[in-house]
Amino acid sequence: xxxxxxxxxxxxxxxxxxxxxxxxxxxxxxxxxxxxxxxxxxxxxxxxxxxxxxxxxxxxxxxxxxxxxxxxxxxxxxxxxxxxxxxxxxxxxxxxxxxxxxxxxxxxxxxxxxxxxxxxxxxxxxxxxxxxxxxxxxxxxxxxxxxxxxxxxxxxxxxxxxxxxxxxxxxxxxxxxxxxxxxxxxxxxxxxxxxxxxxxxxxxxxxxxxxxxxxxxxxxxxxxxxxxxxxxxxxxxxxxxxxxxxxxxxxxxxxxxxxxxxxxxxxxxxxxxxxxxxxxxxxxxxxxxxxxxxxxxxxxxxxxxxxxxxxxxxxxxxxxxx
Amino acid sequence: xxxxxxxxxxxxxxxxxxxxxxxxxxxxxxxxxxxxxxxxxxxxxxxxxxxxxxxxxxxxxxxxxxxxxxxxxxxxxxxxxxxxxxxxxxxxxxxxxxxxxxxxxxxxxxxxxxxxxxxxxxxxxxxxxxxxxxxxxxxxxxxxxxxxxxxxxxxxxxxxxxxxxxxxxxxxxxxxxxxxxxxxxxxxxxxxxxxxxxxxxxxxxxxxxxxxxxxxxxxxxxxxxxxxxxxxxxxxxxxxxxxxxxxxxxxxxxxxxxxxxxxxxxxxxxxxxxxxxxxxxxxxxxxxxxxxxxxxxxxxxxxxxxxxxxxxxxxxxxxxxxxxxxxxxxxxxxxxxxxxxxxxxxxxxxxxxxxxxxxxxxxxxxxxxxxxxxxxx
Numbered sequence: 208x209x210x211x212x213x214x215x216x217x218x219x220x221x222x223x224x225x226x227x228x229x230x231x232x233x234x235x236x237x238x239x240x241x242x243x244x245x246x247x248x249x250x251x252x253x254x255x256x257x258x259x260x261x262x263x264x265x266x267x268x269x270x271x272x273x274x275x276x277x278x279x280x281x282x283x284x285x286x287x288x289x290x291x292x293x294x295x296x297x298x299x300x301x302x303x304x305x306x307x308x309x310x311x312x313x314x315x316x317x318x319x320x321x322x323x324x325x326x327x328x329x330x331x332x333x334x335x336x337x338x339x340x341x342x343x344x345x346x347x348x349x350x351x352x353x354x355x356x357x358x359x360x361x362x363x364x365x366x367x368x369x370x371x372x373x374x375x376x377x378x379x380x381x382x383x384x385x386x387x388x389x390x391x392x393x394x395x396x397x398x399x400x401x402x403x404x405x406x407x408x409x410x411x412x413x414x415x416x417x418x419x420x421x422x423x424x425x426x427x428x429x430x431x432x433x434x435x436x437x438x439x440x441x442x443x444x445x446x447x448x449x450x451x452x453x454x455x456x457x458x459x460x461x462x463x464x465x466x467x468x469x470x471x472x473x474x475x476x477x478x479x480x481x482x483x484x485x486x487x488x489x490x491x492x493x494x495x496x497x498x499x500x501x502x503x504x505x506x507x508x509x510x511x512x513x514x515x516x517x518x519x520x521x522x523x524x525x526x527x528x529x
Numbered sequence: 530x531x532x533x534x535x536x537x538x539x540x541x542x543x544x545x546x547x548x549x550x551x552x553x554x555x556x557x558x559x560x561x562x563x564x565x566x567x568x569x570x571x572x573x574x575x576x577x578x579x580x581x582x583x584x585x586x587x588x589x590x591x592x593x594x595x596x597x598x599x600x601x602x603x604x605x606x607x608x609x610x611x612x613x614x615x616x617x618x619x620x621x622x623x624x625x626x627x628x629x630x631x632x633x634x635x636x637x638x639x640x641x642x643x644x645x646x647x648x649x650x651x652x653x654x655x656x657x658x659x660x661x662x663x664x665x666x667x668x669x670x671x672x673x674x675x676x677x678x679x680x681x682x683x684x685x686x687x688x689x690x691x692x693x694x695x696x697x698x699x700x701x702x703x704x705x706x707x708x709x710x711x712x713x714x715x716x717x718x719x720x721x722x723x724x725x726x727x728x729x730x731x732x733x734x735x736x737x738x739x740x741x742x743x744x745x746x747x748x749x750x751x752x753x754x755x756x757x758x759x760x761x762x763x764x765x766x767x768x769x770x771x772x773x774x775x776x777x778x779x780x781x782x783x784x785x786x787x788x789x790x791x792x793x794x795x796x797x798x799x800x801x802x803x804x805x806x807x808x809x810x811x812x813x814x815x816x817x818x819x820x821x822x823x824x825x826x827x828x829x830x831x832x833x834x835x836x837x838x839x840x841x842x843x844x845x846x847x848x849x850x851x852x853x854x855x856x857x858x859x860x861x862x863x864x865x866x867x868x869x870x871x872x873x874x875x876x877x878x879x880x881x882x883x884x885x886x887x888x889x890x891x892x893x894x895x896x897x898x899x900x901x902x903x904x905x906x
Contacts, residue, residue, distance in 0.1 A: 272746045273905045291903075295749045306744025310548045311541060322537030323748045367744075377747075 223248040223375050223406035224269060228278035231264050238264040240429035241278065246408060246422070248374075251401050253420030254410045255514070261429040262410035263303055266379045269408065270300040282375060296324070299368030303379040305360050309353025313344055313363055316352050317370060324371035338366040341396060358389025365396065376400065378409045382416065394419055414515040425518055432521050437514055444512040444520050447486040451479045451493055454503040466496055473519055480510075482520060530757070534750055538758025542732065546762050552728065556766040557773070560724045564774055567716050568782050571840070573708035575661040577605040581616055581625040584609060588636035594647075597673055598629065603665040620652045627651050627662050639677055702787075702871045713784045714866035715839035717774045721767060721797070722804050722833045722859045723826065728763050729808030730825035733901070737816040743905065752901040756894070760805050767801045768794075778870075788869035792876060796869070796883060800862045803890035804829075807858075810897040833859035861885050 224246040231239040239261040246252040254262050267273035269280055271291030280287040282294045307316045317335050326334065339345045342362035347355060352363060361381055368376065378397075382390045394416070397407055409420070417423045417437060424434040433440055453459045460474040463481055471482040483489030486509050497504045512520075546552050580598055584591050599606040607625050610616060619625040630648040638645040649666055651659045682688065703710045736742035745755070771794065778784035786793070808825050815821040835841060836850070837859035843851055854860050861882040868874040876883065 267743075267905055270747050272743065272903065292749065292751075295747060298747070300744070300747035302740060302743040302747075304740035304743065306741050308541065308545070308741060311544055315541070315544065319537055319541050320748070322533050323745075323750050325531065325533055325749070364744075 226280040229275050229280050230277035232276045237429050248406050249404050251407045251421045253417045253423045255417045256426035260426045266377050270377050297374045299373035300377045301364045301368045307352050312349050314348045320367040320370045342366045358385045375406045417514050440517050441512045444517050446482050446484045448510050448512050449481045450510045451507045452505040534754045535758040539761035542759050543762045560720050560770045563720050575658050578662045579607045579625045580604045581628040582609045583630045585633040586631050586635035590636035591631045597669050714870040715863040718862040718866050719833040719839050723829045725767050725804040726808035726825045726829045729805045730811045730821040731818050732759050733812035734818045734821045746903040753898050763805050771797050787873040793869050796865045799886045806894040806897050813901045832857045837863045839863050
């Protein structure tokens with residue numbers, strides 16, 4: 208390694224991605240606010256947050272297609288602004304919006320990106336074949352990309368982003384609006400890539416998907432709330448969670464919210480989650496409330512917190528602090 | 530600049546054009562439609578001017594005089610009358626453009642060697658046509674009077690040709706003075722200018738709008754590679770348009786191409802770089818298809834039609850406007866095409882125009898490349 212590179216921040220740690228106080232402001236609005244994270248090589252990192260949290264802006268800055276207002280980022284040791292073009296040979300990027308050409312076939316899109324990344328003729332056909340098999344797109348290779356289903360479009364996007372065997376893969380909400388089967392397919396492919404040593408940086412609004420990541424950053428209004436493994440993040444959860452099933456979940460949630468507070472009650476489908484410091488007294492209070500209101504209690508038990516619960520809990524703490 | 534990437538972009542762009550009937554239509558069908566439409570409709574020749582006659586004399590001499598008009602291809606005798614009111618009405622209705630009133634003593638005065646007067650009434654509302662019609666009438670009348678003078682001289686035995694000037698005009702280049710021969714080459718220039726800029730004005734903006742640009746700028750593809758690759762298919766369309774235009778001129782409108790075909794194509798290539806890059810620059814700056822196409826039309830169509838000298842002679846414009854025409858690309862291309870088509874001139878004469886087109890092309894493509902940023906802002 209050349210002498211000077213020892214002074215590059217990421218070269219010291221061999222991180223695939225590293226940011227320091229990365230900030231982006233759009234007139235009046237701070238989309239990303241002093242974000243500092245690092246992602247190790249070969250890691251699957253998930254940036255999780257709701258719409259407008261700053262996920263896409265962060266990803267664009269890392270991919271070198273948007274300049275930060277403040278702060279810095281390095282990808283594979285290269286500066287995201289000064290060296291943005293050098294980064295692009297080694298990354299694959301998949302934007303949130305379908306970025307391929309709908310009037311070109313699957314094959315034509317693949318060949319186009321293979322040419323753009325300067326893939327040599329030799330071995331190209333095998334590479335494309337492998338990617339198509341990998342993503343189950345072989346039967347559709349002569350179909351216009353615009354005529355693919357949502358899930359297939361995403362897989363084609365992924366295949367095109369992988370055509371040059373990138374070291375780091377940026378995926379912006381890749382499973383957004385994709386059916387559950389295709390989502391599972393998609394994650395299967397990502398795990399396969401992970402085995403091949405690819406670093407994956409993914410954003411998602413689905414908290415259940417974050418559970419599949421090695422490490423997760425929770426982002427809200429441009430600020431990083433927490434960043435750790437899913438297991439450790441769940442430790443952040445103060446108190447226990449009671450899952451309550453009743454004949455009228457909506458009314459139950461409303462009643463519990465009146466009794467406790469907004470932040471500690473969540474409605475998930477037909478289940479109501481109640482966060483409580485002491486599960487024993489919480490359960491007693493809930494049971495008596497249900498019987499007093501004449502709601503049939505179908506079941507009540509303490510459960511493991513999901514990331515969703517953590518997110519709600521961390522957010523409410525932030526809200527309380529402000 | 531990597532050849533492989535330029536080729537990839539060019540190929541993909543070709544596929545876009547081929548698979549989008551609208552862009553094919555705009556690139557090939559519309560220019561041909563315009564060429565035929567304007568080729569047939571746009572003529573500055575004044576032919577078969579509708580004529581009305583009130584022959585008060587009604588003698589062999591007056592009928593002979595009228596037949597000179599009716600017999601020429603410049604006039605067509607619509608009707609005869611015997612009062613002013615009908616003449617007035619016919620001119621009001623545009624049934625006639627010029628009315629001749631031959632006085633009752635016409636024949637007698639001529640026979641007795643006196644000066645005869647004939648009245649011509651013209652509709653001056655279209656001053657251009659009226660001037661030309663009056664010129665025709667003047668020529669016919671002058672020819673007739675000359676004959677009368679000669680006839681008189683022959684009878685009296687004098688030589689009437691003494692002291693007369695005889696101008697023998699010889700018209701170069703467009704010897705039949707058919708205005709279409711003059712308009713058509715300019716028409717090719719104007720249509721090429723508008724269509725090519727319009728075509729490229731959409732390409733970059735479309736990619737920003739549909740989101741494909743975001744994917745593209747995340748790759749190592751460089752701006753110059755993208756722009757060069759994108760220009761290739763539209764360059765081809767421009768050349769096809771030019772070939773079709775020359776063929777249409779040759780076989781439908783009988784426009785003689787006197788100069789070198791190679792020079793014509795060489796110059797067109799230089800012109801196309803500038804015109805296509807202008808559309809590209811507009812597309813890059815606006816990033817919005819609707820705005821880009823409107824800007825492309827306004828910045829090419831109006832100057833090309835009004836300020837290129839295509840129909841309205843630049844020499845007749847006020848000086849400040851004449852100054853502006855010097856920065857209108859179409860002006861130079863119109864001059865070049867006319868020169869090659871009608872005058873058979875070579876590069877030695879067209880060098881200043883060619884030089885301007887080359888500089889314009891260079892400046893615009895450089896601007897386009899500099900303005901293109903691989904960043905979302």
